[in-house]
Amino acid sequence: MGMGSFLARRVLTFIPTLIGVLLITYLIAYAIPADPVRAWVGEKLMNPQTLEQIKIKYKFNAPWYEQFSFLVHQLLTGELEDPVRHRNVFTEITSRFGVTVEVAIIGFIFLVAIGMPLGLLAAIFKDTPLDFAVRIMALVGSSLPSFVLYYFLILLLFVYTRTTYLAGIPEPTLACRTYVSSLPEFIPVLGHVASALGNVPMFAAMMCGELSVVGETFKRLYLPGLALGLLNGGFIARIVRNSLLDAFSAEFILYGKARGLRRISLWKHAFKNALVPLITVLGLNLGGLLSGAIIAETVFNIPGIGRYMYEAIMRLNFPVIIACTFLVAIVYVTINLVVDILYAVVDPRIRY
Amino acid sequence: MEMLYKALKRAIWLYASFRERLSPGWITKNSSRIKEWELMAYAYSKSPIGVVGGAIVFIMFILAVIGPFIAWEPYWEYKIVTLGEEYRYRAPCLPPGCSGEPILGTDEWGRDLLAMSLYGIRISFVISIVVVLLGAPLGIILGLLAGYKGGVVDEVIMRVTDVFLAFPGLVLAIAFASVLPQRIRGFLESNSIARAFFAALFGLRETEYGQIAALLSIWFAMVLVWWPGYTRVVRGSVLSVREMPFIEAAKLAGLSTWRILIKHILPNVISPVIVMMTFDIATATLFAAALSFLGLGPQEPVPELGFLISKAGQFFPERSAHVVLYLGALLLIMALGWNLLGDALRDILDPRTRRAIEYRLEKEKKR
Numbered sequence A: 001m002g003m004g005s006f007l008a009r010r011v012l013t014f015i016p017t018l019i020g021v022l023l024i025t026y027l028i029a030y031a032i033p034a035d036p037v038r039a040w041v042g043e044k045l046m047n048p049q050t051l052e053q054i055k056i057k058y059k060f061n062a063p064w065y066e067q068f069s070f071l072v073h074q075l076l077t078g079e080l081e082d083p084v085r086h087r088n089v090f091t092e093i094t095s096r097f098g099v100t101v102e103v104a105i106i107g108f109i110f111l112v113a114i115g116m117p118l119g120l121l122a123a124i125f126k127d128t129p130l131d132f133a134v135r136i137m138a139l140v141g142s143s144l145p146s147f148v149l150y151y152f153l154i155l156l157l158f159v160y161t162r163t164t165y166l167a168g169i170p171e172p173t174l175a176c177r178t179y180v181s182s183l184p185e186f187i188p189v190l191g192h193v194a195s196a197l198g199n200v201p202m203f204a205a206m207m208c209g210e211l212s213v214v215g216e217t218f219k220r221l222y223l224p225g226l227a228l229g230l231l232n233g234g235f236i237a238r239i240v241r242n243s244l245l246d247a248f249s250a251e252f253i254l255y256g257k258a259r260g261l262r263r264i265s266l267w268k269h270a271f272k273n274a275l276v277p278l279i280t281v282l283g284l285n286l287g288g289l290l291s292g293a294i295i296a297e298t299v300f301n302i303p304g305i306g307r308y309m310y311e312a313i314m315r316l317n318f319p320v321i322i323a324c325t326f327l328v329a330i331v332y333v334t335i336n337l338v339v340d341i342l343y344a345v346v347d348p349r350i351r352y
Numbered sequence B: 001m002e003m004l005y006k007a008l009k010r011a012i013w014l015y016a017s018f019r020e021r022l023s024p025g026w027i028t029k030n031s032s033r034i035k036e037w038e039l040m041a042y043a044y045s046k047s048p049i050g051v052v053g054g055a056i057v058f059i060m061f062i063l064a065v066i067g068p069f070i071a072w073e074p075y076w077e078y079k080i081v082t083l084g085e086e087y088r089y090r091a092p093c094l095p096p097g098c099s100g101e102p103i104l105g106t107d108e109w110g111r112d113l114l115a116m117s118l119y120g121i122r123i124s125f126v127i128s129i130v131v132v133l134l135g136a137p138l139g140i141i142l143g144l145l146a147g148y149k150g151g152v153v154d155e156v157i158m159r160v161t162d163v164f165l166a167f168p169g170l171v172l173a174i175a176f177a178s179v180l181p182q183r184i185r186g187f188l189e190s191n192s193i194a195r196a197f198f199a200a201l202f203g204l205r206e207t208e209y210g211q212i213a214a215l216l217s218i219w220f221a222m223v224l225v226w227w228p229g230y231t232r233v234v235r236g237s238v239l240s241v242r243e244m245p246f247i248e249a250a251k252l253a254g255l256s257t258w259r260i261l262i263k264h265i266l267p268n269v270i271s272p273v274i275v276m277m278t279f280d281i282a283t284a285t286l287f288a289a290a291l292s293f294l295g296l297g298p299q300e301p302v303p304e305l306g307f308l309i310s311k312a313g314q315f316f317p318e319r320s321a322h323v324v325l326y327l328g329a330l331l332l333i334m335a336l337g338w339n340l341l342g343d344a345l346r347d348i349l350d351p352r353t354r355r356a357i358e359y360r361l362e363k364e365k366k367r
Helices: A003-030 A036-041 A048-057 A064-077 A089-124 A129-143 A146-160 A174-181 A190-197 A201-208 A211-248 A251-258 A263-290 A294-299 A305-314 A318-346 B002-022 B031-045 B048-070 B113-149 B151-166 B169-179 B181-190 B192-202 B206-226 B228-241 B245-252 B257-293 B305-313 B321-348 B351-366
Strands: none
Touching (some): A003 A064, A003 A318, A003 B169, A064 A318, A089 A129, A089 A294, A089 A305, A089 A318, A129 B321, A146 A211, A146 A294, A146 B305, A174 A190, A190 A201, A201 A211, A211 A263, A211 A294, A251 A263, A263 A318, A294 A305, A318 B151, A318 B169, B002 B031, B031 B351, B048 B321, B113 B151, B113 B206, B113 B257, B113 B321, B169 B181, B169 B206, B181 B192, B181 B206, B192 B206, B206 B228, B228 B257, B257 B321, B321 B351
């Protein structure tokens, strides 16, 4: 079976998954005994007429399948409106997802920068105090309540030393944003890609060469990134260590030794074979980061997709919940697919 | 360590003689199984990580059982110290300087933090254990069915699993936890037996059934998101086990599907699942704390650890650093105990480790 048909088959299995996600989200929302319209309008503006208008607009009096198909239709045509903020859900999601992507990228950089070298060192110095320390770090990292670590990093790096700040997200200048959004007019296909990437403030700033904004973004967001890296770095290091040692005890290494290969090239061969489990775990981590670290976004006051989803759930704002979960589910299944493709890239024995 | 091994061995033989009493001949029939258990006990007593983890879990278990009974301050009595409206937290105070004062300071309502954490341990412990004990079997049964039956059953179960795995667990749990409380509240209101049972289970007062409903909704929400991981793991192992000759033999002997699944396949796939469950109890402890940290769990006066930390977070760090530090450390220790135990169990339940130990013991005997 070729790569093409594998891709086609995998993309086809997305469809039932995504429909299932929508259905479950909707059923949860439908199960709410309270009246969501009241929660949307708020006590101040509440009068029977507005309530009735909203009820008609979102088809609350219709049976559930009509409501559901109405929501899905609006979702797919991109017309869904946030009933609390009265803005298009997709405009809101695009800007918030941009921020989440920034946090995810910075967190991922920290994760790799902490996990990989530590894992490598633990494998080289196997069964030494260093190896034991990495093992303990992994165990403590997975036992520490994340919010407690966040509070103490804030205490250390914000309250005492002021190396970061906890409000707002650095944005590129207006001229830059206009430039990026006008890119599709100059460049046919890549322009669209570029302007889509430009929804992430950091990328837009890079495209216009506003490097100070990029620097500010790092200054604002390195704290959550560092926290995420510290929490999961030990675990990544353990994976790197174990799969390296597994690969190192394989017969091809013995053969390499017998042939008189240098140590460094032996490690290179071992590392390539250790990549498969590592890619799985890193992919899962990236998927988790991209779906919004709700607690980190709450504690560090970051207006990302996780916070948006959380606020929506608390206000029973299910048009937003449905749109957000749809996006997150797409991100998740796509990353799984990319991971599967990467397997074939790093390991020539895997064919689809 | 030697003592631990002897105690575990005695427990194994106690169980064996109990089974022997029920059905004579059990010991002879299962002598190889008993030998494996003895080797496991030996491996465990030789693993410092496992012993430390087991000790932590045991202490937490004792504290969870007796905690609400020995807590010297009832959690429903607020003792707000009037030093102006804002200074409700009291800092920790060590005995030589101040006798009679709370050693670890107080929470927002002036209650002794040490006493409150005794209630909190009970709640966290009960939730984490029950979530895994309910969620894992659900996932295991679905995984067994999907792997063994194959075909349409497999396809349907795995598609549903994929749907649940495509959500971030926390989001799904928040969604469930936000819609469930009102329903559970209604149920508790009308059912006095359930009310008394759950109040006793969580160490709370029966009149706070609204809070108990909030706790139960976290609990249900977590069970609902907990099973898919198990389904996937179990299905994977079942796929390889079901091709083995002994399953063929069991089928030819005319055993029923359930008997084959429970008696012959389950024991062969259970080891990684037990390790996973141990790790998951740690995760569930933190997960429940995170949910109530986000405000989905019980509210005051229930001293749930995550909730107390989120309250203290509002005044962090000036007035409440001690609350975050102490309760955070408590949660860390609770989770760490299970994680250490799981880390050790992974080695102990691996048959290769046992063969290595057996080999070494044989060699020592010969010498």
